[in-house]
């Protein structure tokens with residue numbers, strides 16, 4: 001590991017929120033029903049707000065006089081630290097919802113533990129974000145259950161989404177040296193504990209949703225260390241286009 | 252405005268003496284500024300005209316999400332992204348309040364959606380223009396929301412209770428919409444030469460379509476008289492258009508941008524601006540469905556609706572099952 005683990009960790013948390021918020025926001029105006037359009041925009045807004053908190057922290061720790069915007073809009077794919085799950089494409093609405101659920105089920109216990117972080121800066125951001133994450137999980141859980149246990153088509157779609165996305169969940173709870181360094185300082189939780197919680201929660205919900213967790217072999221990891229899937233480059237190209245086209249301009 | 256083409260079904264204005272007692276009592280209430288509530292008696296024409304007007308207004312909010320939504324994923328900073336997303340989300344909320352207000356008149360949201368998607372119902376002409384640069388997002392907030400406010404503030408006092416109350420909620424949010432748009436324009440106008448050019452170009456493209464938002468000239472809008480007597484239209488199109496020009500020209504000057512109208516001139520006598528001829532041909536082409544983005548806008552709404560069908564039906568199936576399980580358990 002090179003550099004400050006707290007900086008790395010802030011990037012990971014911030015990039016998760018940024019990439020997921022960015023993807024979700026593309027549904028605005030196109031969701032299956034008006035109430036859902038509004039609710040998903042809320043989730044996106046929360047995530048973009050949280051991204052700003054984490055990336056501001058990262059910018060500050062970096063100490064190069066950069067802003068959260070510099071970090072969000074002027075890094076390339078290999079410098080992004082989000083997990084692979086959040087960068088998976090929107091797909092149909094089932095895939096968007098399932099991606100949200102699989103993320104929320106990790107995000108909430110993570111933030112809950114981070115509130116008690118020995119690193120004050122981390123605990124401050126976690127404290128500001130944890131209520132929102134609890135609401136996100138409540139919402140995505142409810143929809144996964146209702147659509148999984150809905151009719152044949154909704155179950156099929158949710159099942160395909162689960163099948164496509166489950167292989168990206170292992171990364172969430174697979175520790176690397178950044179996680180270990182933070183855990184030793186009690187700045188971040190033991191990911192094995194988060195894993196146990198994650199497994200138990202997702203199993204219970206998915207069972208109630210009548211969905212089957214696919215074979216766990218072949219979990220994909222890499223996002224946390226900057227090895228991404230191909231879709232992320234396109235997401236960034238779109239998101240960063242103005243900043244790239246007009247370098248140095250203020251907006 | 253957001254309801255530009257509301258054909259009133261009233262047949263020509265009757266005097267109080269010509270009305271039958273029910274209708275007369277109704278008109279007297281309106282004249283006394285007493286709100287009409289959904290369960291009360293109302294002339295069929297009033298009900299029908301209001302359904303058209305409120306649903307057109309609702310559809311405009313919903314279709315209006317699209318041109319700006321087009322830039323959410325490309326907003327240049329985190330703050331701009333959040334502000335724009337919150338703004339477009341508000342418009343969805345406005346659509347929702349308005350659909351609910353229209354439902355009190357005996358039409359369902361599904362029926363109204365069907366009318367929009369089939370092309371039978373109209374929405375504001377303004378949303379059929381493309382958003383090509385980031386400055387368009389500024390211009391829309393400033394001009395389009397600005398024009399909307401001009402129209403919606405008086406409707407807060409309209410005679411139909413649910414519509415009036417929906418407008419009160421909507422207007423609270425609209426001033427934030429206009430401010431964020433003007434703020435985008437301000438930053439661009441004070442920015443690099445390229446940014447300033449972007450701002451001027453956006454003003455050039457959005458100015459005339461914004462003036463068209465108020466609808467055809469008074470001489471041609473034959474249905475206004477009845478709607479004004481019913482107090483569901485509070486000002487004439489030309490009145491509001493004049494007010495908008497008078498308010499907006501100084502704002503453009505403050506930005507250091509030029510309003511694209513060579514005939515624009517202060518008229519001391521009328522204490523307002525004279526302005527050039529609006530291309531009504533362009534306006535009517537758009538209403539016919541031949542604007543630059545009519546097909547794309549309607550297509551996007553149709554796609555969202557048909558792609559979302561499984562979602563809506565899945566949720567319905569679940570709630571039916573749950574009810575059945577509850578019954579079985581009792």
Ligand SMILES: [Fe+2]
Pocket residue numbers: 312341342345421
């Ligand atoms: Fe609105």
Ligand SMILES: [Fe+2]
Pocket residue numbers: 342396399424425428
């Ligand atoms: Fe608005």
